[in-house]
Amino acid sequence: MSIPFWCVFIAAILIYVARVPVTKAMKEQGGYNNHQPRAQQGQLTGQGARAVAAHQNSFEAFILFAVGVLMAHTTQTQGWVIDLLAIIFIICRLIYLPLYWYDKPSQRSLVWMIGLVCSLLLMLSPVYRYWVLSTIQ
Structure with a gap:
């Protein structure tokens, strides 16, 4: 499996890693309400609410990233630049989650x-692939 595909896999896992503080916050609220967890999550404040938002943002970010990797793959655009972009995305997401959880909005936005x-x-x-091929020919 290619580096960008591994990065898509890692990005998918990070969607659920983002939820870790949500479960803790819900337990602190009197226990995890498995009957209406979304309603309970809507009442969270502080780190729990930020973790819910980070989880939701992870879905949003995943969609664009996965589409970008698939566009590169289906057009056979490969190489170190594609690999590097995928790796940088994952590093950003690994940094993004704790910045969201611990309320660092400026750094998180960057x-x-x-x-x-x-x-x-x-x-x-x-x-890029088209530009490179057209300049070679």
């Missing part, structure tokens, strides 16, 4: 923006 740019560049990677 890291989020870098990850978003990586996803968008992956989506544009077929253009």
Whole structure:
């Protein structure tokens, strides 16, 4: 499996890692309400509420990232730049989660923006491939 595909796998796992503080916060609220967990999560404050938001953001970020990797793959755009963009995205997400959990909004936004740019560049990677091939011929 290629590096970008491994990164998609890791990004999928990070969606659920983002939830770890949510469960803890729900237990502190009198126990995990398995009948209406989303209603209970809506009442969380502080770190628990930020963890819910980080979890939701992880889904949003995953979609763009996975599409970017698939666009690069289906157009056979490969190489160290694609690998590097995928790795940087994962590093950003690994940094992003604790920044969200521990309420560091400025740093979190910067890291989020870098990850978003990586996803968008992956989506544009077929253009790079076209430019490189057209300049060679």
